[in-house]
Amino acid sequence: xxxVTQIPAALSVPEGENLVLNCSFTDSAxxxxxxxxxxxxxxxxxxxxxxxxxxxxxxxRLNASLDKSSGRSTLYIAASxxxxxxxxxxxxxxxxxxxxxxxxxxxxxxxx
Amino acid sequence: DAxxxxxxxxxxxxxxxxxxLRCSPKSGHDTVSWYQQALGQGPQFIFQYYEEEExxxxxxxxxxxxxxxxxxxxxxxxxxxLLGDSALYLCASSPRIQSGTFGSGTRLTVV
Numbered sequence: 001x002x003x004v005t006q007i008p009a010a011l012s013v014p015e016g017e018n019l020v021l022n023c024s025f026t027d028s029a030x031x032x033x034x035x036x037x038x039x040x041x042x043x044x045x046x047x048x049x050x051x052x053x054x055x056x057x058x059x060x061r062l063n064a065s066l067d068k069s070s071g072r073s074t075l076y077i078a079a080s081x082x083x084x085x086x087x088x089x090x091x092x093x094x095x096x097x098x099x100x101x102x103x104x105x106x107x108x109x110x111x112x
Numbered sequence: 113d114a115x116x117x118x119x120x121x122x123x124x125x126x127x128x129x130x131x132x133l134r135c136s137p138k139s140g141h142d143t144v145s146w147y148q149q150a151l152g153q154g155p156q157f158i159f160q161y162y163e164e165e166e167x168x169x170x171x172x173x174x175x176x177x178x179x180x181x182x183x184x185x186x187x188x189x190x191x192x193x194l195l196g197d198s199a200l201y202l203c204a205s206s207p208r209i210q211s212g213t214f215g216s217g218t219r220l221t222v223v
Contacts, residue, residue: 004154032211043202043216044155089154093211098168099145100204100211102154 002027002094006103013080014111021075021106023090028068030092035064035075038087038105047088048075080110116141116205116215124221125193133188133218137205143167144186145212146178147202155202161186162209190220198222 003026013019023033032051036044048057048064050073056065063076073090087107091100117136125131137144143162147155157170161180180186184205190197198221204212 034211036214041219043200044214046214049211091154091211095209098160098209099157099170100147100155101157102147104152104154 002030002092002097002101004090004092004101004103006088006090006106008106009104010107010109012109012111015080015082017080017110018076018078019080019108021077021088021090021108023073023075023103025071025073025092025101027092027094028071029094029096030068031095032093033064033066033073034091034093034100035062035073036089036091038089040087044089077108080108082110082112084108085110116203116213118201118203118215118218120218121216122219122221124223127193127195127222129193130189130191131193131220133190133201133203133220135186135188135203135205135215137184137186137203138213141205141207141213142184143206143209143212144180144184145204145206146186146188147204148172149200149202149217150196151199155200158188160209167209193222195222 050066061078087105089105091102145160146158149155160168206212
């Protein structure tokens with residue numbers, strides 16, 4: 001059974017700081033890994049999707065890496081801004097199970 | 113091009129009642145999956161529909177049932193609502209079985 005863990009559960013940083021969010025998964029037989037952003041009371045916004053054959057993806061100030069062999073992914077946010085404050089979720093997709101398994105998220109607060 | 117559309121956006125029901133949530137997939141997508149997200153937790157997989165049949169199911173009781181229509185839209189039905197069913201219900205659609213595009217969700221409150 002796939003399990004996804006995100007550490008830390010919460011993070012508070014001053015504006016402008018670079019930060020790393022961590023995601024680990026127990027079964028390396030994944031199809032892809034996706035990072036989402038969720039604002040309070042809202043749905044999921046997809047940030048980055050990394051296919052199992054890829055090592056990283058970048059979008060603007062965001063960079064996500066994937067190490068399947070160790071069951072780890074990181075989301076790097078450069079020059080954080082107050083608008084980055086949200087909960088960040090990672091999810092791994094298993095083709096055999098036909099579903100995504102999510103972590104419980106890291107809640108990020110960026111202070112002005 | 114419309115993405116995944118869910119309705120209603122918010123819903124309040126009384127314990128013991130039944131509820132139906134609806135999902136219209138993104139154009140070109142034929143597979144719909146449903147997830148439940150309780151407060152402070154990540155989404156949990158409920159089930160998946162493809163070709164009008166339930167293909168995969170998570171660890172949810174039979175009170176949770178669904179349907180997929182010929183136009184690929186889907187419904188999630190929950191019977192005998194419990195307070196613990198209060199959550200954000202997310203629908204994801206995809207072309208065949210792969211990670212999907214998520215809708216904005218339906219917020220269900222059971223009182």
